[in-house]
Amino acid sequence: MIGDYFKLSIKTFRARKLRSWLTMIGIFIGIAAVVSLVSLGQGLQKAIGDLFNQMGTDKIMVTAGSAFMGLSVGGIELKEGDLNVIKKVSGVDLAGGYIYKFAQMKFKDQTKYTYVIGYPLDESRRLIAEVAYFKISEGRELKQGDKYKADVGISLSEGKLFSKKVSVGDNIEIEGRNFNVVGGMERIGNPQDDAQVYIPMETAREILNVPEKYDMLMAKVSDAGAVQQVADRIKKRLREYRNVKEGEEDFSVETINDLRDTYGTVMAIIQAVVIGIAAISLFVGGVGIMNTMFTSVLERTSQIGVMKAVGAANHDILMIFLVESGVLGLLGGAVGIIFGMLISKFVSYITVLAGITYIESYFPWYLIVGALAFSFIIGMISGAVPAYRAMKMKPVDALRYE
Amino acid sequence: MAKKGAIIELRDVWKTYQMGATTVQALRGISLQIFEDEFVAVQGPSGSGKSTSVNMIGCLDLPTKGSIFLDGKDISKLSESELAQIRGRRIGFVFQQFNLIPTLSAIENVMLPMTFQGVPFEKRRERAENLLKLVDMDDRANHRPSELSGGEQQRIAIARALVNDPEVVLADEPTGNLDSKTGAMIMDFLKKLNKEGKTIVMVTHDNNLARKAERVIFLKDGEIVKHLS
Ligand SMILES: Nc1ncnc2c1ncn2[C@@H]1O[C@H](COP(=O)(O)OP(=O)(O)O)[C@@H](O)[C@H]1O
Ligand SMILES: [Mg+2]
Numbered sequence: 001m002i003g004d005y006f007k008l009s010i011k012t013f014r015a016r017k018l019r020s021w022l023t024m025i026g027i028f029i030g031i032a033a034v035v036s037l038v039s040l041g042q043g044l045q046k047a048i049g050d051l052f053n054q055m056g057t058d059k060i061m062v063t064a065g066s067a068f069m070g071l072s073v074g075g076i077e078l079k080e081g082d083l084n085v086i087k088k089v090s091g092v093d094l095a096g097g098y099i100y101k102f103a104q105m106k107f108k109d110q111t112k113y114t115y116v117i118g119y120p121l122d123e124s125r126r127l128i129a130e131v132a133y134f135k136i137s138e139g140r141e142l143k144q145g146d147k148y149k150a151d152v153g154i155s156l157s158e159g160k161l162f163s164k165k166v167s168v169g170d171n172i173e174i175e176g177r178n179f180n181v182v183g184g185m186e187r188i189g190n191p192q193d194d195a196q197v198y199i200p201m202e203t204a205r206e207i208l209n210v211p212e213k214y215d216m217l218m219a220k221v222s223d224a225g226a227v228q229q230v231a232d233r234i235k236k237r238l239r240e241y242r243n244v245k246e247g248e249e250d251f252s253v254e255t256i257n258d259l260r261d262t263y264g265t266v267m268a269i270i271q272a273v274v275i276g277i278a279a280i281s282l283f284v285g286g287v288g289i290m291n292t293m294f295t296s297v298l299e300r301t302s303q304i305g306v307m308k309a310v311g312a313a314n315h316d317i318l319m320i321f322l323v324e325s326g327v328l329g330l331l332g333g334a335v336g337i338i339f340g341m342l343i344s345k346f347v348s349y350i351t352v353l354a355g356i357t358y359i360e361s362y363f364p365w366y367l368i369v370g371a372l373a374f375s376f377i378i379g380m381i382s383g384a385v386p387a388y389r390a391m392k393m394k395p396v397d398a399l400r401y402e
Numbered sequence: 403m404a405k406k407g408a409i410i411e412l413r414d415v416w417k418t419y420q421m422g423a424t425t426v427q428a429l430r431g432i433s434l435q436i437f438e439d440e441f442v443a444v445q446g447p448s449g450s451g452k453s454t455s456v457n458m459i460g461c462l463d464l465p466t467k468g469s470i471f472l473d474g475k476d477i478s479k480l481s482e483s484e485l486a487q488i489r490g491r492r493i494g495f496v497f498q499q500f501n502l503i504p505t506l507s508a509i510e511n512v513m514l515p516m517t518f519q520g521v522p523f524e525k526r527r528e529r530a531e532n533l534l535k536l537v538d539m540d541d542r543a544n545h546r547p548s549e550l551s552g553g554e555q556q557r558i559a560i561a562r563a564l565v566n567d568p569e570v571v572l573a574d575e576p577t578g579n580l581d582s583k584t585g586a587m588i589m590d591f592l593k594k595l596n597k598e599g600k601t602i603v604m605v606t607h608d609n610n611l612a613r614k615a616e617r618v619i620f621l622k623d624g625e626i627v628k629h630l631s
Contacts (some may be wrong), residue, residue, distance in 0.1 A: 004517045011505040065518040133623055306501045310515040310562065311490020396454075396463045399497070 002323070003022040008322035012296070013331075023292045026285025027332030028339065031375050033278040037271060038367050040347055048263055052256050053132045054069025056329030058093075058224035059253050060231050062086065062217040062238070076250045079212040085241045089229035093222040096124020097214035098132070099204060105197065106173035107162045114161060114195045116174060118204025121146065127220050134198065139168035150179040155195040157184040174199065175207045233254050234331050241392050284330060286382040293325045293386035300309050304390050305398030314391045321387030322380050329379020330372060408435040408471075409601060410459050415468035417454055419623075429455040430624040431468070436570065436603060441596045443612040444605045446621035452605045453574050459603055460493045460572045461485045490518050492549060494563030498575040500555040502562075503545040503552040509534060509543040512561045519566060533561040534555065536592070553584035560591065564600075571595060574607060577611065 063078040080095070087094045099118040120128065121144045131133065132305060138157070144150055152166050159165035166172060170181045179199060188194050222228045235253045236389055267397055297304070303318060312320075344361035352360045417429040425555045436442060436459060457463040458470060461477060469478050472488065475556050480488075491497075502511045512530040521529075523571075534540040537557040547555050556576060563571055573592060577585030589611050596602045604615065612618050622629035 001517075001520060004523075008506075011510070015505050106521075241531075302499075302501065303503055306497075306503065307491060307514070308486060309460070309495045311485040311486055311518040311566065313518065315483070316486075316518050394463070396457050399462075399501075 002319070005319050005323040006327065008320055009327045012324060013120040013327070021343075023117075023288025024285060024328060024332035024335075026283070026288055027375055027378060028197050028285070028336040029330055030281035030285055031336025031341060031371055032340040033281065034374075035337050035367065036343040036347070036361075036372050037274045037278070039344040039363050040359060041267070041271065042362040043348060044267065044365075046111075047359050048260075051133075052260050054133065056220070056224075058221050058222065058227055059127070059131050059256055060092075060219040060227065060234060060381050061131065062219070062234065062251060063215075063254075065253050077213045078217055078251060079214065081241065082238060082251075083214060083217055085237050086217060086234055089187045089219075089230065089233050090182055090239050091221050091223065091226055091233065093217045094127050094328040095217065095219040096122065096127055097215060098128050098201065099208075099210050099215045099216040100196070101208045101210060102180060103175050103205070103208060107156075107166060107170070110164075112161055114197060115192070116204060116208065117198045118201040118208070118210070119195050119198045120201045121262060123242050124218075127218055131218055133188050133193075135186040135240065136183045137186040139181070142198060142200055143184060146182070147203050148177060148179050149182045149200070150174070151183040151185055151198040152181055153185050153194045153196040153198075154187045155191065160294045161195050163200045172197070177203075177207050183343055193220045201349050227255050227257070228332045267282065277341055280397065282378055286378055288326050289328050289332075289379055289382035292328065293383040294389075296324070300390075301398050301401040304393050305395050305401070308393075308395035309399065316349065317393075318387050321390045322383055325383020325387065326376040326380040330376040331381065332379070333372055333375020337368060340371075377379065407437045408474065408595050409438055410436040411474075412455065412458055412465075413469045413471065415455070415458055415465040415470065417451070417458070417463070418466045428624055429458070429465070432458075432626060434619060434625070434626065436601060438569075439596070439599055439601055439616060441593070441602045441615045442604070443615035443618045443622065444603065444616060444626075445607070445609075445612050447524040448454060450621040451624040454520045454572050456572050456603060456605055456622075459570070461488045462495075464600060486518075490515060490565055491569050492570060494566070494568040494571040496556070496559050496563050496576045498578040500508065500547070500559045501540040502550070502555055502580070504547050505601075507544045507546055508539060508550070508558045511547070511558055512565055517564060529565060530561070533565055534558075536564075552580050553587065556580060556584075556588055557591075558624055560588070563629075564595070570601045570603065573602065575605050575607065577608065579608065582608075585611065 028164060045276045062078065062082070064078045067212055083095060083097055084186060098120060100115050102113055103116040105114055115286070119125065119142055121142055136151065137154070142151060150172060152172075156166040166181055172181060174181050174197065219230070219234065221227050232252050233273045235249070236277070238251055238253070239246060239249060242250065307317060341361070341363060348359045412434050415429055415432045419426040420427055433449070444456060451505050456462065458465060459460055461470070461472070464470070464478055469476050471477070477485065477488065503514065506514065509530050510529070513526040516526040516529065517560055531540065531543070534543055537560055537562065537618050539554060539557050542550060542554060546557070550558065571592070574594070577588050580588065585608065590600055592604060593614060606612050617629070617631040619626055
């Protein structure tokens, strides 16, 4: 029976005017927004989840000033003393830090400016590499005893920073000193990070004139489950050492979980905005469908009379019009799904182009089916009042209607 | 008491329509009986209440005052859905304007009343095909009403009226929109149906057609003024 209502409603569509299709634009935009949001949301979550998992949940980052994603603000500095305090906190397995500075670089008579990373050669090296996503792809890592050796970011290996490719064995000049390139790094994803050059920490302190400062300190805890407690202890010890009151810290201690939460909040805001847009569009679309259905009921008044005369009961008339408005919503939704998929594909494409991490778009079957069902239901709800009006028509009145 | 053999009886039926401030007395105390296998014609000037009384006979409308009996049972108190059931199973309607659904093909129009009776698709199609053959329209099964002439549309409408095998066929000026030749053909067809056992009530302006009925009821101003048999 429900199949018959569907068939009946499909038949009316070929007679429809452009105007009634235009009313579905709201549904179309709303569903497109929902679909692209959900399909990208999963990919984004996965990309970020992967990133955080790679960093590991047992890591703690300490930066000067109030920090967001490792960006220190103000003239406050972290020094060797701070690192020693962190190392002594119970629960800390390993701690270390690195420095970075914008520096002049020369390769085959070409001069550029880029970030130089001063990289520890002791055991804390692993820790830094994991969190900052430093991975060697060719040649070798810097090791104990290296002094004027360098690893280069992929922009240099690919010949993007300098016009010529920098390969293992080449020499480059940093701040007037000659360095021998021993390795190339894997792609990190963001153009600035990929143009970095890595040299041993001690050498960096010397040639960049950074005697004590650390730009970033990191700690790894022995028990990942206790990371928050250890972070709190680090905060307390550093407060004592730096002689600041609680709430007035000139440094910040963050766990990967904190970062995850920050991302989560940003994501939630974006989601709320998109859902808001979707809700407004769907509402507008719903009103459009309601309007179309009122017109449709009025135009087909005499048909309603005929159907009642040949035995259509009230619930038949109600269902015919409900299904019809549902199908209107469904069609708007179907177009919206296709458009939403295109949007997602486009967004994941440009995230790759822009060199940000690859955000994959997912289209699980339940997203498609759910969106179709949702648009159908919105259509039905919008058509409820017109359908009820059709149902309540008296057959004789409907038949007399011209 | 309904007489033996009366399928439908209107007993002192009054119908008042409210049109804004004015009330229209469409029927003023109509009493009539429709017997099994009869061919009854209803005549009268425009606005005399012919359609209204036929609609009452077809359970399409209920009286303001008075009663309607179907097989001796009062239907005046039935719900709209119960009336729809009766209309669907026992009554077939044919209208002056043909009233086919323009978005459906001929065969789909014929199948429609069976849809509301929950008849399965295959059976619906088979029966509709047979009826299209009966009205000699099987070669036009997939045409839309707009592609058919008036006479052809009316034949489709008759097939539709017959599809649930009703006892009574009500035709409200079925030839009113047709030329006299096509009208005569439709009339012959109704006559044939009557011979095969259908009870027929037909509203008409045409005296020649009315003469072919067994009984003629004349209405004027909502009252029966003459009754010929
Ligand atoms: N549904 C209705 N609403 C209001 N007035 C109606 C309705 N049906 C019929 N009437 C009025 O009742 C009277 C009888 O109408 P009708 O039965 O259609 O006459 P006929 O079919 O003999 O031309 C007319 O005056 C008509 O305007
Ligand atoms: Mg009439």
